[in-house]
Amino acid sequence: MRRRRLFDVAIAGATAVALTFLLLPLVAIFLRVPLGELVSQLGSGVAVDALVVTLETNAIAQALILLVGTPTAYFIATRRFRGRALAITLVELPLVLPPAVAGLALLAAFGRLGLLGSTFDVLGVTVSTGTKTAVILAVAYVASPFYIRGAIASFESLDQPLLDASRTLGAGPARTFGRIALPLAAKGLGAAAALSFARGIGEFGATIMFAGSLQGVTQTLSLAIYAQFDLDFDVALSLGALLVVVCAAILFTVKLLPAWTRSSSTSVYPFAPSGSS
Amino acid sequence: MDALELDFGLPLRSFRLELALALGRETFALVGPSGAGKTTVLRVVAGLVKPERGRVSLGDDVLFDSALGIDVAPEDRRVGFVFQDYALFPHMTVEQNVSYGARGRTAELLERFRIAHLARARPGELSGGERQRVGLARALAREPGVLLLDEPLSALDPHTRAALRLELSELLDELDLPVLLVTHDFHDAAVLADRVAALADGKVRQVGTPSDLIAAPADAFVASFTGANVLAGVARPGAGGLTEVELDGGGVVYSVDEAVGDVEVAVYPWDVSISRELPRDSALNHVRGPITSLVVLGNRARVQVRGLVGEVTAASAERLALREDDVVMASFKAAATRLVEQAQTTAGR
Numbered sequence: 001m002r003r004r005r006l007f008d009v010a011i012a013g014a015t016a017v018a019l020t021f022l023l024l025p026l027v028a029i030f031l032r033v034p035l036g037e038l039v040s041q042l043g044s045g046v047a048v049d050a051l052v053v054t055l056e057t058n059a060i061a062q063a064l065i066l067l068v069g070t071p072t073a074y075f076i077a078t079r080r081f082r083g084r085a086l087a088i089t090l091v092e093l094p095l096v097l098p099p100a101v102a103g104l105a106l107l108a109a110f111g112r113l114g115l116l117g118s119t120f121d122v123l124g125v126t127v128s129t130g131t132k133t134a135v136i137l138a139v140a141y142v143a144s145p146f147y148i149r150g151a152i153a154s155f156e157s158l159d160q161p162l163l164d165a166s167r168t169l170g171a172g173p174a175r176t177f178g179r180i181a182l183p184l185a186a187k188g189l190g191a192a193a194a195l196s197f198a199r200g201i202g203e204f205g206a207t208i209m210f211a212g213s214l215q216g217v218t219q220t221l222s223l224a225i226y227a228q229f230d231l232d233f234d235v236a237l238s239l240g241a242l243l244v245v246v247c248a249a250i251l252f253t254v255k256l257l258p259a260w261t262r263s264s265s266t267s268v269y270p271f272a273p274s275g276s277s
Numbered sequence: 278m279d280a281l282e283l284d285f286g287l288p289l290r291s292f293r294l295e296l297a298l299a300l301g302r303e304t305f306a307l308v309g310p311s312g313a314g315k316t317t318v319l320r321v322v323a324g325l326v327k328p329e330r331g332r333v334s335l336g337d338d339v340l341f342d343s344a345l346g347i348d349v350a351p352e353d354r355r356v357g358f359v360f361q362d363y364a365l366f367p368h369m370t371v372e373q374n375v376s377y378g379a380r381g382r383t384a385e386l387l388e389r390f391r392i393a394h395l396a397r398a399r400p401g402e403l404s405g406g407e408r409q410r411v412g413l414a415r416a417l418a419r420e421p422g423v424l425l426l427d428e429p430l431s432a433l434d435p436h437t438r439a440a441l442r443l444e445l446s447e448l449l450d451e452l453d454l455p456v457l458l459v460t461h462d463f464h465d466a467a468v469l470a471d472r473v474a475a476l477a478d479g480k481v482r483q484v485g486t487p488s489d490l491i492a493a494p495a496d497a498f499v500a501s502f503t504g505a506n507v508l509a510g511v512a513r514p515g516a517g518g519l520t521e522v523e524l525d526g527g528g529v530v531y532s533v534d535e536a537v538g539d540v541e542v543a544v545y546p547w548d549v550s551i552s553r554e555l556p557r558d559s560a561l562n563h564v565r566g567p568i569t570s571l572v573v574l575g576n577r578a579r580v581q582v583r584g585l586v587g588e589v590t591a592a593s594a595e596r597l598a599l600r601e602d603d604v605v606m607a608s609f610k611a612a613a614t615r616l617v618e619q620a621q622t623t624a625g626r
Contacts, residue, residue: 161364167351168323168358169378169419179377183368 029240041238049216050224050239057132057220058200061139065147065196070189073151074177078163088152094145102142103209110137111210134211135218143200150192154185191254198250202243281423281455285321285331285341289314294479304449304456306470308463308502314479315459316361319425322457323358324351335422335455357416361427363408365400371411372396379418390414405433406441413448426458430465442468463487463503475499491545496618500543505615506585507543512536512616519561519611526584531561534616541619548613549587551580552606553597560608567602582607 030038041047076087094102158181166176182189204222211218213227221239228236284297294314298305307315320326322333324340327348333341335356340349365374371392376383387393390410400408409429416424429445430438446469449456460466466473467487475482475490475498483495494500501507508524515521515531522530522542530542550556555563566583571594578594580587587607599605 159364161360161362162366164320164323164325164351165358165360165364165366166377167325168354168356169415170352171378172350172352180366 026244029237029244033234033237037234038238038241041235042242044235046215046219046224046228046232046235047239047242050219050221051242053132053135053216053218054201054220054222057135057139058197061136061143061200062193062197064136064140065144066193069144069148070151070182073148074155074181076148077152077155077158078181091145091148091152094142095149099142099203099205100209103138103206106134106137106141106206106210110134130212130214130218132217135207135220138206138210139200139203142203142206143196146199147192147196150195151185151189154188154192155181157188158184194250194254198247198254201246201250279336279422279454281322281457282332282334283318283322285328285333285343287317287321287326287328287330289317289479292479294318296476296479296481298474298481298484300455300457300472302453302455303471304458304469306466306473307457307459307476308466308473309459309461309476310502311461313476315461315476316427318476319358319427319457319459322423322425323356324349324354338422355420355422357419357421357424359409359412359416359424359426359429362432363400363412365408365411365415367400370397370399371403374400374411375414375418377415377418380420381418383414383418386414386418405437406444409433409441409445417452422454424452424454424456426456428460429458429469430460430462445469463490475502477502494543494615494617497541497543500541500615500617505543505545506549507541507617508585509539509541509619512538512540520616522616528564530614531611532614532616533612534614536616539619540616543615543617544585544609544613546579546586546588549585549607549609551582551587551589551594551597551599552608555606556608558608559610561611562609562614564607565604566607567604568599569601571599571601580605580607 033041042051072091076084076091097105162180162184163176166180167173171179202222203220204226207213207218207220208223208226213219213223215224215227219227221243225236225239225243228239280299280301282299286293286295288294292314294317296318307318309315317326321328322340328341328343330343331341332339332343335354338349338355339345339347340354340356341347366377369377372383372387375386375392379386384393387396390413392407392410392414395403395407395411400411403411409432430442433441442465449469458466458469460469463473470487472484473487473490474484475495477498483490483499490499491503491505494503494505497507497509508522508526508530510522510524510530512520512522512532514535514537519531519533520535522532522536522540524530524542532542550560564583564585568580568582569584570579570581572579573591573594576591578589578591578599580589580594580599582605585607587609597605
């Protein structure tokens with residue numbers, strides 16, 4: 001009896017230590033400087049520039065991720081082909097790659113002296129260090145796997161009979177995708193997009209390696225925090241506070257999305273493998 | 278005529294599905310145990326599975342022909358498919374579901390299937406019977422040349438099932454097109470279909486009317502599937518022109534059928550009577566033993582004696598005061614037995 005109580009106290013204690021450890025630094029950001037000061041620092045030129053660069057590059061990068069990632073995920077989720085497992089692994093590779101390596105790799109591929117650098121110049125797109133395009137590529141590279149992976153899972157969890165039913169009702173593959181697969185996977189896609197967005201907003205390593213940190217051009221919020229760290233700690237803190245709020249909001253959105261899915265779902269069909277009798 | 282003709286083969290996981298069928302404007306049921314390849318047949322007709330070889334045609338339309346290299350896409354086939362569990366689109370209303378593939382007006386269909394009042398409801402709000410009607414209306418809205426039904430009653434609870442079986446039966450009779458349905462329940466097939474094919478391990482064992490299959494099962498699998506007791510034994514000519522079968526489990530059974538060698542004796546439960554004493558009637562076959570199970574289903578009682586199931590009225594079970602473990606006599610006539618080939622299936626019961 002006493003032993004069991006001791007165990008309960010021990011695990012509760014560990015939980016308290018863990019939660020305190022994880023939360024304390026975040027709280028500290030807000031306690032270090034008065035709230036009014038935090039907000040007013042956001043009006044500084046560096047902060048506004050960083051915010052604009054971050055939003056602009058992330059909006060474009062996420063649009064590209066959705067546009068290319070959604071069909072990619074649908075293809076991988078619904079087709080069986082040789083090398084499918086390899087394709088999934090390749091999608092996941094940037095997830096485990098150190099961001100500095102990702103930046104280096106992007107430089108080697110798209111930099112002015114890189115593999116495709118000259119090709120891009122011919123197309124009239126300047127990619128090399130110090131452009132917004134470089135930031136967009138860096139964000140897309142590190143964030144897209146979050147979206148594609150989540151999207152594959154959402155498309156895979158669709159009931160195959162629903163897609164089959166659509167086909168037998170005269171809808172071709174494209175109409176089936178648009179009217180059945182996409183609406184039914186929408187909530188999962190939304191959650192995946194939110195995670196990808198969160199990763200993109202916080203992107204640091206690949207961007208600083210590949211795009212550099214030029215205020216108003218390539219300096220995103222994360223890069224600005226790093227730059228202001230030595231110059232004006234209060235600005236760094238207020239930018240940090242902003243990112244904490246944005247990321248927390250995204251996380252809550254992701255947590256809430258599946259709950260909406262459950263409560264509003266009208267699907268009553270148990271999982272039925274396509275190969276049944 | 279708008280006949281559906283199939284002749285195809287394709288390898289499945291543990292066996293090959295080989296099928297040749299032709300059906301006119303009738304309801305045709307493929308029956309067999311789970312994993313016999315029944316649903317695959319429907320998927321081949323709908324174009325969702327591509328056979329390795331063969332030909333599928335509907336009237337003058339060739340849907341698939343391996344020799345000619347024809348394989349019409351599912352969306353271009355005149356096929357109505359009612360999926361197991363109906364596969365209604367959960368994010369659409371009943372009306373949107375029915376009109377999804379509609380060629381004609383859907384309002385009329387909603388009326389005909391008594392779902393007009395549910396037009397704005399979503400599938401999640403419907404009962405099993407309503408869902409089935411929506412599934413049927415949606416498939417027929419496409420004005421198909423053939424209707425495919427995959428286990429149309431399996432998603433329902435037993436109470437709803439009996440009522441819907443009759444409702445579906447009436448509806449299918451009204452349709453003037455070939456209907457191919459699959460079910461693992463012979464009783465469903467017997468009520469719904471004009472003709473039945475028993476399928477096991479990818480091969481058709483027997484085709485006929487439901488009563489053909491009961492009256493003369495082609496082999497032990499069909500006999501067992503239609504609900505008969507099946508007892509293995511060795512047959513030899515006996516006295517009085519009867520065949521004597523020495524059962525593998527001990528005992529002798531007499532049959533009017535002629536056979537020699539390894540056979541199985543099929544006898545339906547309703548031909549087996551149960552008594553306390555040796556009955557003074559014409560039954561030649563008697564099995565004496567304790568009742569191993571006694572199940573009352575409504576006005577009937579199923580009594581199992583040494584592996585043999587007999588069906589008596591619940592009233593007579595009451596009158597005989599039958600209890601489990603009571604030693605009784607199960608009797609049946611030599612004329613009530615059928616001698617059939619031994620089953621060569623792995624998918625039987």
